[in-house]
Amino acid sequence: MTGGHGGMGKAICKELGKTSAIVLAGRNPAKLETAKAELDELGVESDLCKTDIADRAQVQALADYAASLGSVKQIIHTSGVSPSDTGTENIIKINAVGAVNMVEAFYPVLAGDGVMINFASVAAYTMPQTDEWTEAFEAWNEPDFYDRLLALAGEPEDEEGEFFRAGLAYAMSKKFVIYFTQKNVVRFAQKHCRILSISPGCYLTPMHQKLIDNQPETAENQLELIPAGRWGHPCEMGALTAFLCSSGAGYVNGVDILAAGGQNAGIFVPQI
Numbered sequence: 353m354t355g356g357h358g359g360m361g362k363a364i365c366k367e368l369g370k371t372s373a374i375v376l377a378g379r380n381p382a383k384l385e386t387a388k389a390e391l392d393e394l395g396v397e398s399d400l401c402k403t404d405i406a407d408r409a410q411v412q413a414l415a416d417y418a419a420s421l422g423s424v425k426q427i428i429h430t431s432g433v434s435p436s437d438t439g440t441e442n443i444i445k446i447n448a449v450g451a452v453n454m455v456e457a458f459y460p461v462l463a464g465d466g467v468m469i470n471f472a473s474v475a476a477y478t479m480p481q482t483d484e485w486t487e488a489f490e491a492w493n494e495p496d497f498y499d500r501l502l503a504l505a506g507e508p509e510d511e512e513g514e515f516f517r518a519g520l521a522y523a524m525s526k527k528f529v530i531y532f533t534q535k536n537v538v539r540f541a542q543k544h545c546r547i548l549s550i551s552p553g554c555y556l557t558p559m560h561q562k563l564i565d566n567q568p569e570t571a572e573n574q575l576e577l578i579p580a581g582r583w584g585h586p587c588e589m590g591a592l593t594a595f596l597c598s599s600g601a602g603y604v605n606g607v608d609i610l611a612a613g614g615q616n617a618g619i620f621v622p623q624i
């Protein structure tokens with residue numbers, strides 16, 4: 353589980369921890385320890401592994417560590433950053449390159465009947481995937497993959513321009529997560545495993561709280577676009593993820609699950 357100490361990650365750990373031991377991976381040891389203490393109190397067995405998902409060698413070490421502990425049945429990759437956290441370069445490195453690192457390192461160790469779930473975003477639906485983007489996405493295994501995505505985000509600008517550049521990079525990186533997940537469905541199925549992605553809408557987590565705090569007007573506008581009329585609760589994401597990992601969802605494969613309170617349909621489909 354990457355980002356297991358994050359808003360949605362922790363809620364997912366609480367659900368999956370009812371039946372499985374969990375390896376919590378993240379780059380901040382203090383936050384990992386805090387999350388572990390919380391899970392200990394709930395009786396959830398967990399191990400920690402300091403990992404920066406943007407670093408291929410560290411992700412490989414995480415996969416090796418998880419495999420050394422037992423059968424790896426579920427890989428939940430929630431780690432990610434948004435323009436509220438950081439800039440364009442990190443967004444591409446962590447969200448897009450990080451997704452490649454996770455899939456490549458964990459594909460060999462995922463046990464039969466296992467499932468991998470990668471976290472994308474409703475933001476991925478806000479922009480069409482151009483031919484240029486697809487061409488860059490297809491270079492996922494090339495040494496210049498990161499540079500290609502960075503070039504598509506455009507040149508660095510002034511502060512306001514930079515925020516929009518980071519927003520574009522975020523949407524592109526999450527579109528890549530969906531694309532790359534679906535690009536792996538046949539090879540995962542060959543080992544009787546599933547791979548899918550979840551695109552959350554706006555969930556009340558530390559990531560979204562930063563947006564509410566720093567850009568209250570943007571947050572208010574977002575809320576108006578959500579037919580459900582409220583933010584998502586991390587515990588709803590916990591329950592959804594647990595269902596998608598279960599045998600009841602055994603035929604749900606190679607898709608993106610958009611869990612956004614109706615946001616997308618409300619915006620893009622003329623409403624009655």
Ligand SMILES: NC(=O)c1ccc[n+]([C@@H]2O[C@H](COP(=O)([O-])OP(=O)(O)OC[C@H]3O[C@@H](n4cnc5c(N)ncnc54)[C@H](OP(=O)(O)O)[C@@H]3O)[C@@H](O)[C@H]2O)c1
Binds near residue numbers: 433446556559
């Ligand atoms: N919240 C929303 O409304 C929303 C909407 C759409 C999509 N999403 C996506 O859903 C996922 C979970 O979001 P969340 O709201 O739960 O966010 P969150 O609370 O900010 O958690 C994100 C987690 O990712 C970790 N992380 C960031 N960079 C990392 C790196 N290089 N290596 C390892 N871990 C790293 C963070 O750890 P640190 O504390 O070390 O930074 C944190 O634990 C993210 O991928 C996000 O993009 C969220």
